[in-house]
Amino acid sequence: MTNQLDSFFSALADPTRRAVVEQLIHGPAAVSALHDGHDMALPTFLRHLKVLEDSGLVTSAKKGRVRTVEMRPDALRAGADWFEAHKTMWEGRMDRLTRLADQLERTRT
Amino acid sequence: MTNQLDSFFSALADPTRRAVVEQLIHGPAAVSALHDGHDMALPTFLRHLKVLEDSGLVTSAKKGRVRTVEMRPDALRAGADWFEAHKTMWEGRMDRLTRLADQLERTRT
DNA sequence: GAGTTGGTTAGTCATGTGGCTAAGTATTTC
């Protein structure tokens, strides 16, 4: 039940993986292209990609000897929804508190 | 630079901690009140609270022997902003792709 | 078909994370 969001957020809790997501927003890319500019061994980088794939953020497919990675269409939905829902609730509460404070202020004067 | 988002997302990558955030949205609460209903030892739970506090999502203050925890006013901003920015970019790209596909379709017929 | 390129597998290592118990401290409360 909670597992979806768990792996989703923990996939994004790493700067390398967020960078990959940001790269992929501009379009699909091969593993080696993504790897360029990240200062780490390829196997390490590959495991980051696996985490992203397991979390449902990206897909990949191999053609010949090149593996191409791309964002999944609804990739950012789950997280964005969560934030939207809770941010809204939270801001609603802040508004009510502000109004309450205003009322108290008015009553006092 | 990235550290902020790192700890932010990894704080939310755990169901217990997300549950606490959801509880706190309805208002501040004492540690023991938050702990009720979470089936784990108090010290363990306390460490989850520490993670939340270190990530900047919540604050706490002790009065007498009771520690009260509450959301920080701008708590969900950082994450919501990240999603907003990237979701927008991504959806923009999807729109352009859709339009492109439509054009190709039209050209072909 | 030998060499290069692009990725993969396997195995090791250090550190981090989430859980526990046991024992301690600081306030109330009676």
Place this chain on the structure above:
DNA sequence: GAAATACTTAGCCACATGACTAACCAACTC
């Protein structure tokens, strides 16, 4: 002032995570 309450600290354990090297395989390229 003894007992109960509300955390807090310390220390342990198992497993997950992020990094590495070394060796391997598959598919182009010349």
